[in-house]
Amino acid sequence: MTVALSELGVTEFLTLARAGFLPCGLVTGSCVYSAGSQYTWRVHTGEIQTLSTALRSARMTAITRMREQAIQLGADGVVDVRLEVEHHLWRGARQVAKCIAVGTAVTFDREHAPHALARAPSLCLDNGHPFDSDLSGSDFVTLLAAGYRPITVAMGNCVYGLDPRTLRTYRGKDDEIREYTTAFFDARELAMERLQEDLFEHYPRDTPDCPTGIVGMTVSEATYGGSGASGPPIVEFMALGTAIAPLAADDPRRTHTRVKPTMVVPLDR
């Protein structure tokens, strides 16, 4: 007998079970990536390409490994994916990024699913691989009822450095620091743009899985590695969200009843 691990709470588990999904295992992927020596960083205002690429590859690898585990479990998808990055300095100067992706693999259980859903098609992607998303179990079920399905976790990032010497020209003035504004504005936009580019590279237009939108998108920022109070300002901007596509028109998962608002207690804003 096999035992399925999951991180889901009872409510989440039951919400998924009512929609016919059962957890089939906790899936993880990780990647430790060396990102060069910290003393080679420039302090010109601009993107630090090598660091952007390093962090992007580290996250991609972690997600891919998690996906492979889900394929081995025969899952339909992975929900509640969380991505964590830790920065370490090893041996004094080696900058190391450690990425971990964790999620709960779910599978559609035809035998125990509600009668109306027994003939519902699989939510697997066109290539037979499971979908992944950072939505919680209940959000996932709401999304299905609204007529959409998750495709993948979409992400994009950008590491940007600022030249502290710029400030000299602004001494003692009430004014906008244009160079910095443009830099950070551009960095955030770049992160969001890369998210779109990567998404369409993997799921091009006119394929069945071409996403129509991204929900729950956030753009977060974190100081990169050993910079911060002592070093030059080097900041990573990271855009993250779940790409979604509409369900087939005859999919019984769509509810034709009016969606009722639920009481929501926002704690994150």
Place this chain on the structure above:
Amino acid sequence: MSEAKIDHDDLPVHAKARLAEMRERKLFTSDLSVNEFVLVREAGFDPVGMVMGVSIYQIAPQIPSLRSDEPGRELVDTTKALYHARELAMNRMEEEAEELGADGIIGVRLTVNLSTDPNRVAWKQYRAWSKWSSALGFRRPMGINAGYWDGWAQLAAQQWTQYTQQMGWQQVPIPPWQRPTGQAAYQLGTNTAEFIAIGTAIRHRTGWSATEKHYRNKKGKPFQSDLSGQDFWMLIRTGFRPVGFVMGNCVYYVPPNMLQAPARSSEELHWYTHALYDARELAIERLQDEAEDLDATGIVGVTIAEEQHSWRTNPWNIGNAALQTGEVIELFVIGTAVVPTESGGELGKPQLVLSANDLPPSKVEGE
């Protein structure tokens, strides 16, 4: 009081590229949760894209030298600077929404990133070190509390080296108080703050109709609002629509002698009271003026934030500059101006609301 110039070519290169790609591919992005997404669609709108605006602003308040009997006064230049910084961020966000052809922006969050002051960062590190040091039982030399600001880093380094030698570590790692934290804490410069406005642009699905001309506001711009998806749905259903995000602010200076009681009696610090009162009234008045400009019938979800902008925190005060240099307070009020829709709506039943968000969306972040 708006005198800001709006440059129409203000967006960075990658913003234009991103928005153009989104239009071409017919992809939308949004920071709405699934519930909000469903409700916004239910209200007849589609999300068209996540939009944002940024402004990094240097604010250097000039503390006036007042006679000892003079009460505090408004720092008009600082008020304008703080207003302008927010306005720049919001205008850029609005421009992005225009590029997408949106009718409005909901869920706007206006945040101020103040963690960029190096004095604040140093103060945090000092606190972290003291905690670590006293937990390990290091003895603290006399006088470290008041006058030892310059010396603490040296002392901390000595203690850390001693500690790593005791532990037998060959490589000396970064001490815990200098380790990067999860949240961004980088220094841009003294008196520099980053203002960010971020939200989801939405468009009405059918666009113009016979009853409702369009959802843009009087100035022909997309409306902005800090309402969540749920609140927006509720507002539309009850027959109102947002026309704009309105705000007012006032930076007030209270000199140090007004912060202390004149005698050993229990009494009101009436000049201090007066200053706060005055600042609040001025801020609210400016908020109302903005709403009247938009021909709004009301303002919902007004929040009043009182911020102690200690731009001038000095290391030798160990964090409490107010008693020597006086207090610089900013009163900031913000809300969503609304007008009734022509088609009207039914009044919904009141619902149980469990309010647990003590930080309203538009409340400035920071310390």
